[in-house]
Amino acid sequence: SQTIHQWPATLVQPVGSPLSLECTVEGTSNPNLYWYRQAAGRGLQLLFYSIGIGQISSEVPQNLSASRPQDRQFILSSKKLLLSDSGFYLCASEGAGGDTQYFGPGTRLTVL
Amino acid sequence: GQNIDQPTEMTATEGAIVQINCTYQTSGFNGLFWYQQHAGEAPTFLSYNVLDGLEEKGRFSSFLSRSKGYSYLLLKELQMKDSASYLCAVDNYGQNFVFGPGTRLSVLP
Numbered sequence: 578s579q580t581i582h583q584w585p586a587t588l589v590q591p592v593g594s595p596l597s598l599e600c601t602v603e604g605t606s607n608p609n610l611y612w613y614r615q616a617a618g619r620g621l622q623l624l625f626y627s628i629g630i631g632q633i634s635s636e637v638p639q640n641l642s643a644s645r646p647q648d649r650q651f652i653l654s655s656k657k658l659l660l661s662d663s664g665f666y667l668c669a670s671e672g673a674g675g676d677t678q679y680f681g682p683g684t685r686l687t688v689l
Numbered sequence: 690g691q692n693i694d695q696p697t698e699m700t701a702t703e704g705a706i707v708q709i710n711c712t713y714q715t716s717g718f719n720g721l722f723w724y725q726q727h728a729g730e731a732p733t734f735l736s737y738n739v740l741d742g743l744e745e746k747g748r749f750s751s752f753l754s755r756s757k758g759y760s761y762l763l764l765k766e767l768q769m770k771d772s773a774s775y776l777c778a779v780d781n782y783g784q785n786f787v788f789g790p791g792t793r794l795s796v797l798p
Contacts, residue, residue: 611785620790621732621776636785667731676739677722678778678786680731 600668717782
């Protein structure tokens with residue numbers, strides 16, 4: 578089965594600072610990968626998904642970007658954080674049969 | 690457009706049965722998923738339906754009607770640890786999953 582790692586677990590950053598969140602996947606190859614954000618008490622919002630190295634699709638226009646430099650590595654970045662970027666960021670990997678998504682432990686980001 | 694609706698909150702008593710409904714309108718359909726999410730944690734997979742009917746997994750069952758765009762999650766013999774948010778999600782036949790807003794279930798003693 579798959580294992581998804583995310584770091585850091587928590588992060589407090591000032592407005593205007595850069596961001597880099599990393600996600601790595603074990604136990605599968607060539608997975609579809611996803612970045613979600615969950616604001617406090619809200620549902621999951623799909624930010625980006627990737628079907629392969631260097632292939633990124635954006636679902637929501639924002640000041641965030643994503644990159645996939647390796648098959649099992651997915652990075653979420655920002656050059657300048659906004660207050661509204663605060664939330665719980667989840668990386669997910671699609672199961673080998675395409676029948677579910679497995680989530681990493683998440684990163685809780687607070688922008689002050 | 691994509692739209693998934695779930696009740697925002699539900700309350701039930703320990704030992705009881707609760708049904709959480711989900712209705713969806715998506716441009717494609719390749720399966721419907723239910724996830725459980727405890728506060729502050731990542732979602733975990735509960736069930737998957739791609740054909741009409743009921744799927745049973747221990748205390749949890751999930752039902753799907755594709756013609757009605759409707760699903761429900763049934764939780765039996767509720768336990769305190771079942772207090773969590775339950776997320777309905779549709780595989781939109783392509784590269785992404787569309788998630789509902791989640792239903793926060795509180796189980797009372």
